Amino acid sequence: MRATTTDRSSEEPRGSVAASLDELAEIGRDINGGVTRIAWSPELFEAYAWVRDRLEALGIPVEIDAAGNLLARWEVGTGLPVLVGSHLDTVPTGGRFDGVLGVVAAVHAVELLKGEGFEPGRPLWIAAFMDEEGTRFNTALFGSRAFAGGDVRELGDRVDASGTTLREAMAAAGFDLERVGDARRVGRVGAYLELHVEQGRVLEAEGRDIGVVTSIVGLRGYRVRLLGEANHAGTTPMQLRRDAFVGAARIALELRDQARARKDVTTNVGKIAVAPGGANVVPGLADFTIDARAATPESMADVERLVRETVARVATEESLEFDLQQTFSLEPLELDPRLADAVEHAAIIEGARTMRMSSGAGHDAMVVGRHVPAAMFFVPSRGGISHSPDEFSDPSHVDLGMRVLATALRDFLRAE
Structure with missing residues (x-):
């Protein structure tokens, strides 16, 4: 049919x-x-x-x-x-x-x-x-x-x-x-x-x-899930938060800066969802995508390493758990x-x-x-x-x- x-x-x-x-x-x-x-x-x-x-x-x-x-x-x-x-x-x-x-x-x-x-x-x-x-x-x-x-x-x-x-x-x-x-x-x-x-x-x-x-x-696509702790936005001190959205924002900005420092490399966070989603709730979950591109196989391998290292490091620094899945891969x-x-x-x-x-x-x-x-x-x-x-x-x-x-x-x- x-x-x-x-x-x-x-x-x-x-x-x-x-x-x-x-x-x-x-x-x-x-x-x-x-x-x-x-x-x-x-x-x-x-x-x-x-x-x-x-x-x-x-x-x-x-x-x-x-x-x-x-x-x-x-x-x-x-x-x-x-x-x-x-x-x-x-x-x-x-x-x-x-x-x-x-x-x-x-x-x-x-x-x-x-x-x-x-x-x-x-x-x-x-x-x-x-x-x-x-x-x-x-x-x-x-x-x-x-x-x-x-x-x-x-x-x-x-x-x-x-x-x-x-x-x-x-x-x-x-x-x-x-x-x-x-x-x-x-x-x-x-x-x-x-x-x-x-x-x-x-x-x-x-x-x-x-x-x-x-x-x-070449292209690499990723799905990233950062798991922190949802909590009251007014009573949770800033230094004690495990804010999943902050982790996602840091990853997006660091990848942007690293891509700008390289030739013929781009990165993009194009889709993101946070939960629970309350205006007065610290986000406990951030689920987002990363799109990374590079012109040569060598640059692509460098970007792939960069994505993995950045996600892992930021998650550790923000006291977050993370899951990183590669959803797409094509060489130049x-x-x-x-x-x-x-x-x-x-x-x-x-x-x-x-x-x-x-x-x-x-x-x-x-x-x-x-x-x-x-x-x-x-x-x-x-x-x-x-x-x-x-x-x-x-x-x-x-x-x-x-x-x-x-x-x-x-x-x-x-x-x-």
């Missing part, structure tokens, strides 16, 4: 890339102007339907695999297919462009190529990977990990804010976590290509149109230089001003790219803002990104 999707078959792909992004942004739009399409939600599957109907109108069949990935296959020519992918899920109250651009641009690129009468010499696949963001269950890159053969079944007992487990959410959408291994298909792919918004300020500051990505940072990845050259050449053909750069954000490319040659490129983000309703990329840039993608595909889809 698979999740049902809204029928939009009467619509046809038309207009600009920006217009399509605006249309998709209406699915999951909230009162703050942001977009919320979390993993396994009806809104996400409605977005899948939007993409499905446009691709099927072009004669390209679409399926949703056992891991919840949307997968379209233009089965022409011979040899292993080129896979173009990104994601349609968002963070809560997110933007219109993150991930979505890569999928929408692929739809428009296929429309452009078909309109020209282009005949690929090898197959083209398009993917919208499930749960790239990971904000609901702390299961980032779930779909691409399953596609690449990773065993994600161990994540089934993770819970969202409402107490629903991943396993339960999948079942409610018509999926069985125990069958997710059926989604493994990376061995049937010859190359991977992903277009994305930069989510940073570099391209805008440098006056460049296209950033050709050479590498993607160098992307394929030959494909990067080809993308840069395509951008130059389209008149773009280009530069080479690394990515400080995690992407599905860093999972698939460990198994097949992969390339990635960016268009500018205004003000570097992302994961926000204010996320914006100029219509001329998103259209240029689509044209660079189409031009690169003319090269990549030649017969092997």
Whole structure:
């Protein structure tokens, strides 16, 4: 059984890339102007339907695999297919462009190529990977990990804010976590290509149109629980408190300062809950996340040591018990230089001003790219803002990104 999707078959792909992004942004739009399409939600599957109907109108069949990935296959020519992918899920109250651009641009690129009468010499696949963001269950890159053969079944007992487990959410959408291994298909792919918004300020500051990505940072995710003693805030002397929130605050600030002192390293505490939660009660429990990133394997190992030592030391100094769990781990990845050259050449053909750069954000490319040659490129983000309703990329840039993608595909889809 698979999740049902809204029928939009009467619509046809038309207009600009920006217009399509605006249309998709209406699915999951909230009162703050942001977009919320979390993993396994009806809104996400409605977005899948939007993409499905446009691709099927072009004669390209679409399926949703056992891991919840949307997968379209233009089965022409011979040899292993080129896979173009990104994601349609968002963070809560997110933007219109993150991930979505890569999928929408692929739809428009296929429309452009078909309109020209282009005949690929090898197959083209398009993917919208499930749960790239990971904000609901702390299961980032779930779909691409399953596609690449990773065993994600161990994540089934993770819970969202409402107490629903991943396993339960999948079942409610018509999926069985125990069958997710059926989604493994990376061995049937010859190359991977992903277009994305930069989510940073570099391209805008440098006056460049296209950033050709050479590498993607490594990631570590942690869940930390500090246990102190809840007590009366007015009668408990400051020097006798075992304040779990103070411990969490110290850890966040010390990691921030240590990251600032290092090159190409970031740390972030993005989610925290304290208990009991009374205004006049010393917090006895702090439960929070740590996101740590670094550009090289050596820096990543240093940051991993730093997180563990800082949590342990602060907990001891504040007389707290602690539990530190690593929830996510991916090493930095160098992307394929030959494909990067080809993308840069395509951008130059389209008149773009280009530069080479690394990515400080995690992407599905860093999972698939460990198994097949992969390339990635960016268009500018205004003000570097992302994961926000204010996320914006100029219509001329998103259209240029689509044209660079189409031009690169003319090269990549030649017969092997």
